[in-house]
Amino acid sequence: MGRKLPLGRQGEERVSAAVANLKAYRSIGDKLTFGYGPTSIVQTFAHVDGLALLAISAALTEVYNESVAATVLKEILFILDLQREATPLLQSWLKIVRACAGALATTGFGVLAEDLMKKHPTETSLPSATAAEFHDSWRSRSKSRDIAKALVTLGEISRKEMESVTIVGGGDIGFLAAVAEWLFDMNIAIYESDGTPPIYPKAMSGAPIQVRFVYRDRTATSSPEKMELDLFQYTRKVIYLKDVSDVLWANKENANIENVAAGRLEWDRCLSDVFGNTYAQLKNMDNVFGKTLGYAARIFKAVATAEPGIDIETRRNWIYYTDAGSGFGFVQHLISRFPELRIFKAAMDEGAAEAVHQEARKKYGLCMTLLARSCKCAWCTPGVRDRPRTGWCAVVVVETILKAGLILSNAIVERGLTPKRSGFERLYDRQTDARAEPRETPVKSIDWVIEPERGHEILYSVDHRVRSMVDSALGLFSSHEDEIDHDSGCAFVENGICAYRMILDNLSVRNDTGITLAQIRIVPGQILWRDTPYSRIQDMYVEHADFEWINEDGRIAPEELDFERSSLLLEESTKMLSASFQITNSQGRILHVLPTYTANEVLEHHGLVTCDHRPNTFRRDRATRERIDFQIQNVHGKEVTMYRAPPGASAFAAWTVAKIPAAAPDGYDVVCNTKCMECALHTAAMLYHRSTHPLLIMRTDT
Structure with missing residues (x-):
């Protein structure tokens, strides 16, 4: 398979450099490895003919769920019809996918794929599992066999067996465009379906186009096969990718994650890329928006330092004790992590400098009220019950930014690793889901950020807070959907991304950045012990028998x-x-x-x-x-x-x-x-x- 999908010269260099830059972190006693060890499959593939298979597997997991990636690889083998004694089972492909996942996570591939996918003129949002009906604005997810057929054809062009091809499909053909350009060194062009000049690249060079991609309009009355291909001077071979998004969405057992195709975002523009016009609206209210973030930082400081007036249960369940988790440290952290927020620094500092946290809480609510008045979404409009999934609520967007900031204040993120678009949308949905339960808390209150689960006695605990934080962090950087439900878990792997509690590195309460007890490290790779990968680590309960050395009174x-x-x-x-x-x-x-x-x-x-x-x-x-x-x-x-x-x-x-x-x-x-x-x-x-x-x-x- 690897020989049938030969990478371009630059593609080989990119993948080889990515493998060379992969890191491994050791636990206490060097017993565990987090990341990629020297004997991992990724390192093995990088030195044999498997480099292309590694690249395709890792590239698929940058956009699709692991099960989708495994199915595509299986279909590639069937299409190639290679001589073989046996056909690997889907579970075998899944093991290879999991071994390779994350190998390209710190490269520019995932960002390029998302940039090209979002160029679709009408498929502007990701599917939602909570929506009441299917929306034509959702990004397509092509049939796995069609994706495999397109990849095999790109391999034929790379082997000089074919000059060019045209691929017609929905938003996720941007992934194939990224593969063609980033891995196979091909000259590509992306068109809309109306015959206009290409939308990518905008300035055509003299080199011949090897792959033309055409974004199909889901709402068009005619089928893709009846498009006037002569308008674009198309090649004789055309591949049509069937959209299965509506089928997957209708089958709730296959729910959302297999339906999503999403790449990565650059830190310096991720908020505007995800929240679009709503973020632009917040920018227009720069003073109110910036002060809202600053007031929140001041309130976080009051909770973290147990200032008078913070109730005991709020103090008991707080977990963000790093320097970046509150006050001016939180402001600086937000600006460092999301450079788009730098223009609001003066207003943020003004809010964070509020002397009394009760006053900061009051002003936070007033600012949120002003944002809600300008929003006019279902959440912010009295008397409207059902929120439209097609738009963003400005109030919840602000809460999502604050929540992401808190989560990342407890996280050490591997250099070069950028978030996934689906991760921000998942975090946003969680904020809105919390509001679905009846609560006495005002809609504009900071409590929706500090303690959204306070109405649930079972969920209102440190265990739940930490578990939710790790789960959300995994979701920000991987195609993670199911919630973590293991109270005693201290390390998890999902879609090639590992998140583990820093206590496994060092049995201590604090380090230079603050209290380490809730801190996690997020790194591409796996959990390895004795060269065997594992997906989770949990507490091991050991019985204590001898306590003769304890005083009689205990x-x-x-x-x-x-x-x-x-x-x-x-x-x-x-x-x-x-x-x-x-x-x-x-x-x-x-x-x-x-x-x-x-x-x-x-x-x-x-x-x-x-x-x-x-x-x-x-x-x-x-x-x-x-x-x-x-x-x-x-x-x-x-x-x-x-x-x-x-x-x-x-x-x-x-x-x-x-x-x-x-x-x-x-x-x-x-x-x-x-x-x-x-x-x-x-x-x-x-x-x-x-x-x-x-x-x-x-x-x-x-």
Whole structure:
């Protein structure tokens, strides 16, 4: 197959350079690899005749779902009718697709494909699974066999067996145009169906056109086969790609993701590319729009720093504690990630500088009201219930930008990796779906960004927040549709993109960018262990048996908590890996720390303490034992243990002991703290004055 689809010279150089630039990241102890290891199929294909197969497989996954890509490869083999002893099953093709997916994610191919697909004059939006009816404005998805036929024909031209071809289809023939130009070095031209000059390239060179692409009008009364081809001086061979979008959409079991053909977006214009006229409308209200983003940044800071007036449940469920997640850091982060927003910086800074967060919340609502008045969509117009899917709501677009900013503030994204158009539309749909449930929250309230799930007690938790954040991040960079429903998951792979919790890199609470407990790294590639790929890692529960070294009353013995040495334990099943940290102290005691559970639990208790004193200070006498700050005080008749672990894994050890019933039969109620100890004591007394459990205040400044 690879020899039948020979790449052009520049195409080979592009793919080879892409493979050479692929990276791999190691977990603690170098047991896991995230990305592409030296023995991965991608590296193997790059050194044999499989380079073309690698390129076609990776290119397909830049635009289509993995199952669509696998089906296209299977159809290519049938069309070529090569001599073979056996025909690989679709599942075998799917494994090759998954091994190659993401190899071109940091190149310009996905951006070029999206640029060419969006040139279709009438297919201007992506399909929606939530729409009530099929829309002619949705981008086509061609039949898999027709895509395969077109790719085989491009291979014939690349082998000089044919001079030229004409390909007629819907919006996704822009993908084939990108393949022809970027991989096969072909001269191409794209036309509308009315015989006008080509819309791409706009300036024709003297070189002969090898492939002509014609965008079919879905609403045309005549069939594509009856088009007046002589108007364009077409070649004798014409390939017509059948649109199956309406069939797939009607079959809800095949729902949305197999119906979507979407490429990648450049960071510096992704907002205008996705939201079009609505974003232009926001730009025209530059002062209001910019201040809205700034007021939101100020409110995020109030939540992250537990300012007075932020209710305890909001503080308990906040997860964005990096420097880029609030205040002026969030403003700078938005501008850095979305350069289009730079023109609003002055207004954003003005909003972020608001002295009192309650005032910022009020002004945020007023700005959103002004945006809603100019919007006039179904959400913003009183008395209108059903929202039209063909347009964007300006209010929800602003919320989508803020939500994307928050998600990315917790993410370290591989250099060169750009978002998918479908990812932004998915995030937008999630914001609108949240509004479908009855809520007392005003439509223009910041609560739709901070806590859209507050009306659902089960969903309103740190576990759900982190899971939703990872899920949305995967969706921004891959063709990811199904929601992540694994509470204990700490790493996931979808469509060649891997997102994993940074706690797997380093068992620590913070790094130079802030609290690491919710941070994720997003990188093209897979999860590899012993050269075997896996799609998910979850917590591995290990029973703790020996706790003779714990005090009789269940309190932690500080001299035992100098845990420093850590290693990662792994266990495999047929579909996933399970992981646990094993940490050891100087006495040889062993504890098992669950990556996801522990990180989420510490997050839940991190933002509870309200304090405006200097961080990490004791303002009373304390007992110091070696490198461990440890003391017991009486609060409302209850002994409160206060503990500061030394740098390393000891904080996680203290937390694990506090939460294991075998160690502390009644369990500890925990207040995590980066503020002064007196304010932590006050918070403990306020929160747990009715609790029968012992209290532990753990300082998370390590």
